[in-house]
Amino acid sequence: MGKMEKQPRINRRKLVICIVKTIIISAIAILFVMPLIWMGLSALKTTNEVFAHPFKWLPAKPMWSNFKQVWCVENVNMMKSYGNSIIIVFFSTVGQIAIASLAAYAFAKIQFKGKNFVFMMFLASMMIPGQVTIIPRFMLFKSMGLYNTLWSCILPFWFSTTAIFMLRQFYIGLPNDLMEAAKIDGAGHFRIFLQVLMPLTKPAMITLVILAFIGSWNEYLSPLIFITKQEKYTVAQAIRWYLLDELQRYDLTMAAATIAIVPVIILFISCQKYFVEGIATSGVKG
Amino acid sequence: MYKKKETLIGYAFVAPALISFFVLVAFPFFFSIFLAFTKWNFLSGFKGIQWVGLENFKNLLEDKLFIQAIKNTFFYAITTVPVSIVISLILAYILNGKIFLRKFLRMCFFIPYISSIVALAAVFKFLFREEGPINDMLMKVNMISEPMKWLTNPSLSRVPIVLILIWSAIGFELIVYMAAIQNVPKELYEAADIDGANSFRKFWKITFPMISPTTFYLVVVRMIAAFKVFSAINIMTTGTQAKENTSMVVLIYGNAFSDYKFGYASAEAVVLFFIILAVTIVNFIGQKKWVHY
Numbered sequence: 138m139g140k141m142e143k144q145p146r147i148n149r150r151k152l153v154i155c156i157v158k159t160i161i162i163s164a165i166a167i168l169f170v171m172p173l174i175w176m177g178l179s180a181l182k183t184t185n186e187v188f189a190h191p192f193k194w195l196p197a198k199p200m201w202s203n204f205k206q207v208w209c210v211e212n213v214n215m216m217k218s219y220g221n222s223i224i225i226v227f228f229s230t231v232g233q234i235a236i237a238s239l240a241a242y243a244f245a246k247i248q249f250k251g252k253n254f255v256f257m258m259f260l261a262s263m264m265i266p267g268q269v270t271i272i273p274r275f276m277l278f279k280s281m282g283l284y285n286t287l288w289s290c291i292l293p294f295w296f297s298t299t300a301i302f303m304l305r306q307f308y309i310g311l312p313n314d315l316m317e318a319a320k321i322d323g324a325g326h327f328r329i330f331l332q333v334l335m336p337l338t339k340p341a342m343i344t345l346v347i348l349a350f351i352g353s354w355n356e357y358l359s360p361l362i363f364i365t366k367q368e369k370y371t372v373a374q375a376i377r378w379y380l381l382d383e384l385q386r387y388d389l390t391m392a393a394a395t396i397a398i399v400p401v402i403i404l405f406i407s408c409q410k411y412f413v414e415g416i417a418t419s420g421v422k423g
Numbered sequence: 424m425y426k427k428k429e430t431l432i433g434y435a436f437v438a439p440a441l442i443s444f445f446v447l448v449a450f451p452f453f454f455s456i457f458l459a460f461t462k463w464n465f466l467s468g469f470k471g472i473q474w475v476g477l478e479n480f481k482n483l484l485e486d487k488l489f490i491q492a493i494k495n496t497f498f499y500a501i502t503t504v505p506v507s508i509v510i511s512l513i514l515a516y517i518l519n520g521k522i523f524l525r526k527f528l529r530m531c532f533f534i535p536y537i538s539s540i541v542a543l544a545a546v547f548k549f550l551f552r553e554e555g556p557i558n559d560m561l562m563k564v565n566m567i568s569e570p571m572k573w574l575t576n577p578s579l580s581r582v583p584i585v586l587i588l589i590w591s592a593i594g595f596e597l598i599v600y601m602a603a604i605q606n607v608p609k610e611l612y613e614a615a616d617i618d619g620a621n622s623f624r625k626f627w628k629i630t631f632p633m634i635s636p637t638t639f640y641l642v643v644v645r646m647i648a649a650f651k652v653f654s655a656i657n658i659m660t661t662g663t664q665a666k667e668n669t670s671m672v673v674l675i676y677g678n679a680f681s682d683y684k685f686g687y688a689s690a691e692a693v694v695l696f697f698i699i700l701a702v703t704i705v706n707f708i709g710q711k712k713w714v715h716y
Contacts, residue, residue, distance in 0.1 A: 151521065159523040162514070166531035169590070173534065175556065176546045191563075192556045240440035249433025250425045255441065262448045264700055268651050268672045269692045270451035272458060272679050276465065277451065296443040326432050355539050357654040358672070362680055373541040373654075380545045381662060387549055394542035401537050406530065412537075413529075416595060417602030 173398065180204065180392035187387045203392040207379070211389070213367050215396045218375035222354060225287055225371060229294030230349040234342055236295055241304030242330045246316060256305075263298045268358065275362055289363035290371065294353055300345050303419070307341040308334060340414075347415035354401065372397045455696075458689035465685050472686075479690035489691060491667060492674040493698070498581070499656075499670060500649035500702075503588040508641055511593050515600035516626055529597065536594025543591055544658035548574065551583045577667035580659070584668060587655050592648075596641055603637035604630060635714045643706050650699050671695045 179187050181199040208215050243249070244256050267274075274293065283289045311334055319329045360371045370378065376397055379390040405412055434441075459480070462473040483489050514532060518525055535543060550557050551573035558570040574580050611629045620628070631638075653672040660668055669677075671691065679688035 155521045155523065158517055158520070159528075162517055162522065162528055163524065165514070166528045169593075170531050170534060172543070172546050172550060172590075173538070175550065176542075179549070188554075190554045191559050236439040236443060239436045243433045243436035247429055247433040247436065248425055249430040251430075252433060255437060259440070259444060262444065262452075264703070265448060265452050265696065266647070266651050266699060268653065268675070269696045270448065270455055271675070272685055272689050272692065273451035273454035274447070275679070276454075276685075277446070292443075293447055296440065296447045301440060326436070330436075351537060355541075355654075357541055357657070358676065361657075362676070373539050376539065376541045376545050377658065380548065380658065390545055391549070394539075394545050397542045398534075398538045401539075402534055405533070405537050409526070409530065412533075413598055413602075416598045419599075 176391050176398070177395050179388060180395045182388050182391075184386055184388050187391070200388065203388050204396065207389050207393045207396060213370055213375050213378045215372070215375055215393055217368055218370050218372045219396075221287060221369060222372040225290045225356075226350055226353045228287075228291045229353040230346055232291065232295040233297050233300055233349050234345055237297060237300035237304050237345070238335055238338065238342070239330070240301050241308050242326075242334065244301070244305045245308035245311075246313075246329075246334070247326060259298050259301060267293060271358065271362065278363060283363070285364055285366050285369055287364075287369065290353070290356060290359045293359060294349060297345075297349075299348070299419075303345065304338060304341055307338050311337055340418075343411050344415035344418050347412055348419060455689050455692055458686050459693045461686040461689075463686045464683045466683060475686065479687050480694075482687070483690055483694065488666065488669070489674065492669050492671045493694075495581075495668055496650055496652065496671045496698075499585065499588060499652055500646055502585050503592065504642065504645045504649055507589045507592040508596055508638065508645065510589070511596035511600050511641075512638070514593070515597050515604055516630060518597075519601055519604045529601070532597050533594035535591045538591070540587075540591055540654045541658055543587055544655045547583050547587050548659060574659070580668055584656055584659050587659070588649070588652065591655075592645060596645070599637060599641060600634070603634040607633045632715050636716060639706070639710050639714045643703060646702055646706065647699055650695065650702065671698075 175194070178194060178196065180203055181201065182196040182203075183200055186193065186196050240259075244252060278284060278289045278292075283292070315333055315337075316329050319333050324333070355373065356371075357373045360374050361377075364370060364374065367378070376390065376393050379386070379393045458472075460474060460476060462475045462478070463471055518529060522528070549555060552558075553570045553572055553574070555573075557573065558567070561567045562570070571579055573583055607630060611633070612625060615625050615629060651672055652670045653676065656668065656670045656673050657676070660666070660673070672695070675688050675691045675695065678684045678691065
C-alpha cells in the first residue's frame with residue numbers, strides 16, 4: 138500500500154523539478170535572444186524612436202519601409218550584398234568539397250608513392266591560421282587580378298584540411314568490396330569515385346556543407362581586405378557600412394542586421410537536424 | 424612496389440588539393456616569414472622590398488601597442504574560452520536531462536552562433552551606448568548611478584567585447600557537448616543510481632571524466648579561434664578610438680592595410696603563429712593530466 142502511494146509522489150517531484158529546470162533555462166534562453174528581438178524591433182522604429190531616451194521596446198507605428206530601404210533603395214543595398222554572399226558561399230562550399238573529396242578518395246583508396254608524406258604535409262598545415270598568411274595572399278590575389286572580385290573571398294576556402302581529413306576517414310570506412318566489384322566490371326578509379334563511393338559519403342558532405350556555409354557566410358576579414366567596391370560588398374560589409382558610414386541611421390543599421398540574421402535562422406530551423414548533426418560529428422570525432 | 428599507373432592516378436586525384444595547398448597555404452606562409460625580415464610598402468612594388476634582418480622583431484619588443492595587443496588577446500582567450508565552455512557544459516547537461524521544450528531552448532542558444540558576428544556586434548554597439556538601453560536598465564534597477572562609458576572607456580569596453588565573444592560561442596560548444604553527453608553509456612548512470620549517487624555526483628564522477636576528450640577538443644579549438652579574434656573587435660572599436668582593446672589580428676590588419684607596413688605586419692603575424700603553436704602544444708602536454716580516453 139505504502140509503495141503505491143509513494144510512486145506518484147516521486148513522479149510529481151520529478152515533474153516539479155522538470156518544470157523548475159524548464160523555467161530557469163527558458164529565462165537564460167530569453168536573455169540570449171533578447172538582443173536579437175531588440176534588433177528586430179529597432180528595425181521598425183523611426184530614427185528618433187531608436188535614439189529615444191529612456192528607450193522604448195515598441196515602435197509607435199512599425200516602419201516596414203526601413204526594410205524596403207535597406208533591401209533595394211540605398212546605394213549599398215542588402216539585395217546585392219545577399220547575392221554576393223550567396224555566390225561566395227556557394228562556390229566556396231562546392232569547390233572545397235569537390236577538391237577535398239578527390240583528395241580524400243586518393244588518400245583512402247589509391248596506393249601511391251609519397252601518399253603519407255603529402256597527407257602529413259596537409260595535416261601539418263592545420264597549424265597555419267589564414268590570418269597569418271593574409272599579407273602574401275593579398276599580394277598574390279592582387280597580382281592575379283582578383284582584387285575586387287568575389288573570387289578573392291571564394292578561393293581561400295578551397296583548401297581545407299578539416300574537410301580532407303574528415304572525408305578521408307569516411308572513405309576508409311567504406312568497404313573495399315564495392316570497389317572490387319566495380320573494378321571487375323571494368324570501371325577505373327574516376328568512375329568508382331564518382332558513381333560508386335562519392336554518393337555514399339553524403340552524411341559527411343552534409344556536415345561539411347554546414348560548416349563551410351557558416352564559415353564563409355560569416356567571413357569578414359577577406360572581404361574587408363579584398364573588396365572595396367560597394368556593389369561587390371558582402372552582407373557583413375554592408376552592415377559595417379550602415380554602422381559606420383550611414384550618418385547614424387541606427388534604424389537602418391538594425392534593419393540591415395535583421396535582414397542578415399533572420400533568413401539564416403529560418404534556414405537553421407528548417408534544417409535543424411543537419412546543423413546539429415553536422416556540428417556534433419565535427420566535434421565528437423575530433 | 425607501387426604501380427606507376429596507380430601513382431599517376433593518385434596524384435591526379437590529389438592535384439587540385441596540392442595546387443590549392445601550395446598557392447593558398449604553403450607559399451603565403453613561407454613568404455610571410457620572408458617578409459617578416461624585410462621593410463616593404465606594397466605600393467612601391469617588388470623592387471621596394473628591403474632586407475632589414477631582425478629589425479622588425481626588435482621594434483616589436485618596444486612597440487607598446489603590440490605588447491598591449493598580445494596582452495589583450497591573451498585576456499580575451501583566457502576569459503571567454505573557460506567561461507563559455509563551463510556555461511555550455513552546464514546547459515548541455517541540463518538540456519540532456521528531463522526538461523520541456525528541449526529543441527526550442529537549444530535553438531535559442533544556437534542562434535547567436537549562426538548569426539553574422541558583424542550584425543551581432545552592431546547590435547551590441549548600440550545597446551551599450553552611453554544613452555543606450557543597457558545603461559538605462561542598469562540605472563533603473565539602481566546598479567549604477569550614472570551612465571557607464573561601455574564603448575569609450577578602455578577597461579570598461581572590454582566588457583561588451585567579452586560578452587559578445589562568449590554569447591556567440593556557446594551555441595557551437597553546447598551542441599558538441601550535448602552529443603558527447605548522449606554518447607556516455609547509460610549503464611554507468613544506472614550503476615550509480617544503485618549506489619544512490621545524486622545528480623551532482625553523477626555529473627562530476629561520470630559525465631565529466633567521460634566527456635573529457637570533448638572538453639579538450641573544445642579548449643583547443645576555441646583557444647585557437649580566440650587568438651584569431653577579429654570581427655567583433657574590429658566592429659566594436661572602429662570609430663571609438665579605443666585602441667587599447669585591439670587584438671593581434673586587428674593590429675596586423677591595421678598595420679598592413681591602413682599603414683601599408685607589410686614587413687612589420689608580417690613580423691607580427693609570425694609572432695601570432697608561434698603564440699598559437701605554443702598554446703596548442705601546452706594544451707596537448709597538459710591534457711595528459713586530465714583527459715581520460
